[in-house]
Amino acid sequence: MTEVATLDAYGVLTEPATLKIQRLLPGPIERVWAYLTESDLRRQWLAAGQMEMRVGAAFELVWRNDALTSPPGERPTGFPDEHRMQSRITELDPPRRLAIAWQGSGDVSFELEPQGSEVLLTVIHRRLPDRATMLMIGAGWHMHLDILVARATGKEPEPFWDGWRRLKREYDRRLPA
Structure with missing residues (x-):
């Protein structure tokens, strides 16, 4: 049985x-x-960052989570106001598939599949090094995708950090220890 994607579906561990x-x-x-x-x-x-659309192209992603929502919510201790990550395109099939190697935290693929007037976006983050990273990244992807849905539908998202904190607790409850 396939899980149906919704506007607020939680991420699941497939491996x-x-x-x-x-x-x-x-x-x-x-x-x-x-x-x-x-x-x-x-x-x-x-995150910002210019990409040259070719396999092997290196680029830098720049996160400024405080700028994603207004207000941003209270940033957790230990998180910088800006985070930079070297990345590289590993697969490219416009406009259906993009895969990226993320420095230090695995690989991410984005797959797009038309479904009537909508598009199913599937994000798969592989090679997560440990559970603590899984919780941060699970909450992060969930919150970032909630913001994408809000932007794409003309709605106002909840403050980034408030949502991230709530989601991190929920992922801690949902993901196996």
Whole structure:
């Protein structure tokens, strides 16, 4: 039985170190692809960073989570106001699949599948090093995708850090110890 993606579906472990999370977004597929690949759109829900659209291309992602929502909520202790990560495109099949190697925290793939007037976005984060990282990344992907859904549907998302804290507690409860 396949789990149906909803606007607030939780990520699930498909293997011990692999998190899968899905969202349905308003189409067309090219619009959702632009939110993944264009820095100005991606920075509104995840991280900025210009990408050269070719396999092997290196780029830098720059997270500024305080700028994603207004207000941002209270940033947890130990989180910088900006985080930079070297990345590299490992797979590219526009506008259906993008896979990226993330420095120090595994690999991420984005798959897009048209479903009528909507697009199913599947994010798979592989090779998560430990449970603490899984909880942070599970809550992070969930919150970032909630913001993407809000941006794509013209709604106002909840404050980033408030949502992230709530989701981290929920992922702690849901993911096996």
